[in-house]
Amino acid sequence: MSAKSTTATGTSATRFPRISFWRTVVAIIFAAGLYSMYARFALGFKLATNLTDPQPWGLWVGLGTLCGVGLSAGGFAIAAAVYLLGLDRYRPILRTSVLISFLGYCTVCVGMLYELGIPWRIWHPIVMWNRHSVLFEVSWCVMLYTTVLALEFSPSLVEKLPWVRVRELYLRWHHSILIALVLAGTLLSSMHQSFLGGLYLITKGRLDPLWYSPYLTTMFYLSAIPAGLAVTIMAIYLCVRSLNARVDMNILSDVSRVIAPLLAIYGVFRVVDLINRDATQYLWMWREATGLFWLEIALLVVVPLVLLNLKKVRENPMYLYWTCAVIVMGFMTNRLNVSITALQTSSAAYYVPKWTEFAASLATITAAAVAFRYAVIYLDILPKNPPRERWLVPSAPAQA
Amino acid sequence: MxxxxxxxxxxxxxxxxxxxxxxxxxxxxxxxxxxxxxxxxxxxxxxxxxxxxxxxxxxxxxxxxxxxxxxxxxxxxxxxxxxxxxxxxxxxxxxxxxxxxxxxxxxxxxxxxxxxxxxxxxxxxxxxxxxxxxxxxxxxxxxxxxxxxxxxxxxxxxxxxxxxxxxxxxxxxxxxxxxxxxxxxxxxxxxxxxxxxxxxMPLLTASALGDGPTVILVGGALLSGLYWITQRRALVALAEAREKSIKERN
CATH class of the missing domain: 3.30.70.20 (Alpha-Beta Plaits)
Incomplete structure (x- = not known):
């Protein structure tokens, strides 16, 4: 990230962008992504994926949809905190978290096109209703909430328009509907996060007992919020480190103080649920699923709780960044376990995603990351430090 | 049937x-x-x-x-x-x-x-x-x-x-x-x-789907209530500050 930003701001006489490490990486990912796109749409599922009848949903659902949506939960959480609960101290990171969520949902929508067998019928759920289907509710929540996020994010773009009149009219209108938007967004995304867990309620008897629970909905909801906040912290840390953004690091520390109890609640909920369902016997069995369960609990609950309990970690942005990275990895392990590994014993399928599946997902995520970077550079997402070289008088360190 | x-x-x-x-x-x-x-x-x-x-x-x-x-x-x-x-x-x-x-x-x-x-x-x-x-x-x-x-x-x-x-x-x-x-x-x-x-099998998801309207109603009411409190607090704080400044001026 740092190498890339220095080349971007460097004043060079050449017209071509300089070749840096990260640019090369991004170029390779996009090239692989392009091939995957060709494979998926011109060659078909058989050649582009390792999906089979016993494993009809793979990486694109597990990573693209379940993780994509879950890790985008920061936007609604911060928006609700600022506008509905009046927690004004989080306002400086509001735009960043909304932008992350918006881009996250965009990747989910793009991923959907890869995922659907007949993607040009993606609009069918709008006119063909089956209200007994969890997926129907999920699809409507995605459509509505992506719209809400686009509207929530829109001022950042509109305020850059050169036409004063349009700008004023739009922003006034936006201001008048903002609270309604935030309220709708909070409800929609709460339902949506839960319903993604609800998708797997129908797999009773096939999803491993360590994961299958009538409260899958609640558990998906409870885990999404801390994970979404963790992503927000990571993104802001990177902006500060390499995009010259000016953020009071105490805010991140405050957010981490919210994450810890949320993770603890989630952990307790999982344990109580296992005891209630008499599934504790599976905790000590020597099998792959149990190992993956412990990996997930360690990364998502135990390690972050221990780390966040240390003052040194909470107050050091870099330590905080890596703690959040652990949370995100734990979260991804959970979603991939539910959607892939915990179903494999019963389906007798052994699914390892094809490289094109990885490449397609990675390229979509990378595109979102690149879009995020340019949005932070060119829009007023985060306040920025003035560039050093043009700053003649040495200034006092910024106090936000 | x-x-x-x-x-x-x-x-x-x-x-x-x-x-x-x-x-x-x-x-x-x-x-x-x-x-x-x-x-x-x-x-x-x-x-x-x-x-x-x-x-x-x-x-x-x-x-x-x-x-x-x-x-x-x-x-x-x-x-x-x-x-x-x-x-x-x-x-x-x-x-x-x-x-x-x-x-x-x-x-x-x-x-x-x-x-x-x-x-x-x-x-x-x-x-x-x-x-x-x-x-x-x-x-x-x-x-x-x-x-x-x-x-x-x-x-x-x-x-x-x-x-x-x-x-x-x-x-x-x-x-x-x-x-x-x-x-x-x-x-x-x-x-x-x-x-x-x-x-x-549909019973397994029906309960979760049935919770939807409840979530919207209860959640909506709760969030609106919280927003109302937030709003009211801000108004009270503003009024208090105004009163204080008037007193100081006198």
Whole structure:
């Protein structure tokens, strides 16, 4: 990230962008992504994926949809905190978290096109209703909430328009509907996060007992919020480190103080649920699923709780960044376990995603990351430090 | 639902001649080679399990998981019994494959415009008063078709009158009841039958979906209330500050 930003701001006489490490990486990912796109749409599922009848949903659902949506939960959480609960101290990171969520949902929508067998019928759920289907509710929540996020994010773009009149009219209108938007967004995304867990309620008897629970909905909801906040912290840390953004690091520390109890609640909920369902016997069995369960609990609950309990970690942005990275990895392990590994014993399928599946997902995520970077550079997402070289008088360190 | 049709497969009678397989392939115009597993070109197959032959096909649940899962309603339970698939609605999400407790639906992975495939109990033939092709082709009446109530009665009569049968009709309770039944003299779990939950599958998601309106109402009220408090606090703080400044001026 740092190498890339220095080349971007460097004043060079050449017209071509300089070749840096990260640019090369991004170029390779996009090239692989392009091939995957060709494979998926011109060659078909058989050649582009390792999906089979016993494993009809793979990486694109597990990573693209379940993780994509879950890790985008920061936007609604911060928006609700600022506008509905009046927690004004989080306002400086509001735009960043909304932008992350918006881009996250965009990747989910793009991923959907890869995922659907007949993607040009993606609009069918709008006119063909089956209200007994969890997926129907999920699809409507995605459509509505992506719209809400686009509207929530829109001022950042509109305020850059050169036409004063349009700008004023739009922003006034936006201001008048903002609270309604935030309220709708909070409800929609709460339902949506839960319903993604609800998708797997129908797999009773096939999803491993360590994961299958009538409260899958609640558990998906409870885990999404801390994970979404963790992503927000990571993104802001990177902006500060390499995009010259000016953020009071105490805010991140405050957010981490919210994450810890949320993770603890989630952990307790999982344990109580296992005891209630008499599934504790599976905790000590020597099998792959149990190992993956412990990996997930360690990364998502135990390690972050221990780390966040240390003052040194909470107050050091870099330590905080890596703690959040652990949370995100734990979260991804959970979603991939539910959607892939915990179903494999019963389906007798052994699914390892094809490289094109990885490449397609990675390229979509990378595109979102690149879009995020340019949005932070060119829009007023985060306040920025003035560039050093043009700053003649040495200034006092910024106090936000 | 008295006219709901159902199929009974008596595993003790099946001789493994695969006439049902062939008839199914013929009527659908599929290539005639024998396949080991259900596939887009094999909607029913005969599996060898020890010295028994077990037919696999869609169970045509009374309350199908696939139909409840399908977000566009491409899969439907018809009043006549079959669970049918309307390809023109399908968007290819494959949630039906995830949802089916018997792992029946198949996907055309090799095609560029892929559809879901599964047995439809020859709904078209049955509407014309004909038996499903597989049943018609069976030379030993191992598969029979009839009204669901009569078929269940017949199955019960057989397992009660002959001690060799396992005292269970597979499909009578599985997934809340199906329209395809199996009776056997070998325990079903040894023949590779899925231990499906003994409840109607859509019930599993219905409770979560039923919570939706509650979440919206209660959550909406709660969040509005919180916003009102936030708003009010800000107003009070503003008024207090104003009062204070007026006092100071005086």
């Amino acid at each position: 008295a006219t709901t049709r159902a199929i009974l497969v008596d595993i003790t009678k099946c001789i493994g001649c695969r006439s049902c397989e062939q008839a199914c392939k013929q009527i659908h115009g599929f290539p005639m080679d024998t396949e080991a597993k259900l596939s887009p070109t094999a909607l029913t197959i005969v599996e060898e399990r020890g010295d028994r032959f077990v037919r696999r096909m869609c169970m045509h649940c009374q309350e199908p998981a696939c139909a409840s899962a399908c977000l566009v309603g491409a899969l439907k339970k018809t009043a006549a019994g079959p669970v049918t698939y309307d390809g023109s609605k399908c968007i290819g999400c494959r949630y039906c494959l995830v949802a089916c407790p018997f792992s029946v639906p198949r996907y055309e992975w090799t095609k560029l415009v892929p559809y879901v495939t599964k047995c439809d109990m020859c709904a078209g033939r049955q509407a014309k008063g004909q038996a499903p092709a597989c049943v018609e082709a069976c030379p030993v009446q191992a598969s029979i078709v009839g009204n669901r109530d009569d078929i269940l009665e017949e199955a019960e009569r057989r397992i009660l009158n002959d001690s060799k049968y396992v005292k269970h009709i597979y499909g009578s309770e599985e997934a809340g009841g199906t329209s395809v039944f199996f009776i056997s003299d070998v325990p079903f779990e040894k023949l590779g039958f899925a231990a499906a939950p003994k409840q109607a």
